[in-house]
Amino acid sequence: EAQVTQNPRYLITVTGKKLTVTCSQNMNHEYMSWYRQDPGLGLRQIYYSMNVEVTDKGDVPEGYKVSRKEKRNFPLILESPSPNQTSLYFCASSLSQGYSLNEQFFGPGTRLTVL
Amino acid sequence: KQEVTQIPAALSVPEGENLVLNCSFTDSAIYNLQWFRQDPGKGLTSLLLIQSSQREQTSGRLNASLDKSSGRSTLYIAASQPGDSATYLCAPSGGYQKVTFGTGTKLQVIP
Numbered sequence: 001e002a003q004v005t006q007n008p009r010y011l012i013t014v015t016g017k018k019l020t021v022t023c024s025q026n027m028n029h030e031y032m033s034w035y036r037q038d039p040g041l042g043l044r045q046i047y048y049s050m051n052v053e054v055t056d057k058g059d060v061p062e063g064y065k066v067s068r069k070e071k072r073n074f075p076l077i078l079e080s081p082s083p084n085q086t087s088l089y090f091c092a093s094s095l096s097q098g099y100s101l102n103e104q105f106f107g108p109g110t111r112l113t114v115l
Numbered sequence: 116k117q118e119v120t121q122i123p124a125a126l127s128v129p130e131g132e133n134l135v136l137n138c139s140f141t142d143s144a145i146y147n148l149q150w151f152r153q154d155p156g157k158g159l160t161s162l163l164l165i166q167s168s169q170r171e172q173t174s175g176r177l178n179a180s181l182d183k184s185s186g187r188s189t190l191y192i193a194a195s196q197p198g199d200s201a202t203y204l205c206a207p208s209g210g211y212q213k214v215t216f217g218t219g220t221k222l223q224v225i226p
């Protein structure tokens with residue numbers, strides 16, 4: 001089944017404790033992206049990757065890191081989480097044709113709480 | 116910076132009505148625009164993708180139009196059903212594959 005998976009689905013942690021949220025897709029998509037969703041602010045793009053070893057900042061990259069060593073995986077790293085990073089996080093992937101994206105497919109989301 | 120507005124923010128209609136959801140964006144230099152639905156506590160489900168060269172895209176009871184020059188897209192839902200109740204999001208995709216989401220329209224279809 002074609003899908004985007006994220007782990008963990010739920011995470012409660014404390015300020016400053018490094019964490020990684022994994023994202024994996026099995027559709028051989030070039031493009032992958034991370035979003036956070038907050039009430040009243042909608043979905044905002046954190047980082048995206050157009051292909052292996054190619055990443056770029058979205059609108060809210062501060063406090064996050066990403067890497068794209070393999071085509072199927074795009075982990076999101078919070079080196080020192082803070083309470084303002086409490087949010088619902090989504091990973092997405094898409095086929096890419098030059099600068100144009102195709103349909104984006106989303107993972108189920110990771111609900112992160114930072115105490 | 117792209118800004119995306121969706122009006123109305125919430126909508127409640129009786130079952131069977133035809134309805135229109137609006138999406139406007141400030142930067143018309145987009146490659147495509149995608150419409151999604153999101154059920155409470157769930158992820159996003161893709162509904163329609165319109166390329167910048169297209170004016171309309173249809174899937175079942177859904178029809179999406181795109182007027183790139185005026186920075187507008189509309190999602191038309193025919194014969195609404197209670198199962199259509201969800202939040203609908205539009206997302207134009209511009210240069211360098213950046214994607215910007217609107218804050219959504221929360222739709223409730225009353226049986």
